[in-house]
Amino acid sequence: MTTPGRLSDPYASDGGSANLADILERVLDKGIVIAGDIRINLLDIELLTIKLRLIVASLDKAKEMGIDWWEDDPALSGAARRRELARENEQLQARIAELESRHDDSRDAHAEVVRDE
Structure with missing residues (x-):
C-alpha cells in the first residue's frame, strides 16, 4: 500500500530558513528605512502632501545614525523634562528681576517728581 504524496509545509522550520527572531535581529542590527509620500490633488492643485519616513532599528543603531x-x-x-523646567525657571526669574528693576526705577522717578514739587 502506498501513501499519498505530501506537500511540503512552506512555514516549516528547517536548518536553511530563518525564523522571525533571526529576521528581527538582522533588521534591528542593520536598520531599515521605509519611505513614502502621499499627495492629494484636486484639479491639478496640490492640497496636501504628507512625507512619511519610518526607520526600524535598535536604539544602539539609531544612536549610531545620530537619531x-x-x-x-x-x-x-x-x-x-528637568532640563526644560530648569530653563523655564531661569527665564521666569530673569523676567521677574527685570520687572522688579523697572518697578523700582519708576518708583524712584515718581519720588523725584514728588520732591521737586
Missing part, C-alpha cells in the same frame, strides 16, 4: 530625539523630548525623558 536620539527621545532623549531630548520632555514627554519621553525625565532628564529632558
Whole structure:
C-alpha cells in the first residue's frame, strides 16, 4: 500500500530558513528605512502632501545614525523634562528681576517728581 504524496509545509522550520527572531535581529542590527509620500490633488492643485519616513532599528543603531530625539523630548525623558523646567525657571526669574528693576526705577522717578514739587 502506498501513501499519498505530501506537500511540503512552506512555514516549516528547517536548518536553511530563518525564523522571525533571526529576521528581527538582522533588521534591528542593520536598520531599515521605509519611505513614502502621499499627495492629494484636486484639479491639478496640490492640497496636501504628507512625507512619511519610518526607520526600524535598535536604539544602539539609531544612536549610531545620530537619531536620539527621545532623549531630548520632555514627554519621553525625565532628564529632558528637568532640563526644560530648569530653563523655564531661569527665564521666569530673569523676567521677574527685570520687572522688579523697572518697578523700582519708576518708583524712584515718581519720588523725584514728588520732591521737586
